[in-house]
Amino acid sequence: QVQLQESGPGLVRPSQTLSLTCTVSGGSISSGNHYWTWIRQPAGKGLEYIGRIHDSGSTNYNSSLKSRVAISVDTSKNQFSLTLSSVTAADTAVYFCVRAAAGPISNWFDPWGQGSLVTVSS
Amino acid sequence: QSALTQPRSVSASPGQSVTIACTGTSSDVGAYNYVSWYQQYPGKAPKLMIYDVSKRPSGVPDRFSGSKSGNTASLTISGLQAEDEADYYCCSYAGSYTVVFGGGTELTVL
Secondary structure, eight states, X not given: OOEEEEESOSEEOTTSOXXXXXXXXXXXXXXXXXXXXXXXXXXXXXXXXXXXXXXXXXEEEOTTTTTTXXXXXXXXXXXXXXXXXXXXXXXXXXXXXXXXXXXXXXXXXXXXXOOEEEEEOO | OOOXXXXXXXXXXXXXXXXXXXXXXXXXXXXOSOEEEEEXXXXXXXXXXXXXXXXXXXXXXXXXXXXXXXXEEEEEEOSOOGGGOEEEEEEEEOSTTOEEEBOOEEEEEO
């Protein structure tokens, strides 16, 4: 079955750019008409939707993060990536990469990566 | 979008039933039959338990059920078991190809 694994630095300096990559295994990122998403969770808090990408390159973002976020896809590597610029301590969270439901709505998410803790600190 | 509203915590004894409410607005929960629920153990990734308001993915016990009335969705767990103790999050499509999550509910099995 499809599995997702996040990778990237665990520590980012304030005002710098956070970058994470999600590697998809057990299936092609280009099959099934799925969108591929990023969701984050600050420690002890709830989940926050960041955005999504289709293998065609089409993206949608949470309006609260739109000015700082970019999601890209590399179908040759079966990966998709997240960049978040001008980070502050408020961006400290566990970042999950997740496959969204097939189709245009992406209203449910499964499976999830194990999560990657990113701490923003000097 | 504002987060959906969930009770911070609920509790019940083994064998009993418990219902977790998730209140949104006419722009999200009330507008679409696209509510999903996730179970999360400490330090683990969330797991999909219910989608499209009331559908169960393969492998999820039928003790878990979902429903919706107006702007409020609900997750009911019947025949509560110790292993059901976890955090539960609701999620709703909110239009414009985005979703909004609830703040999460901690379920304690007494």
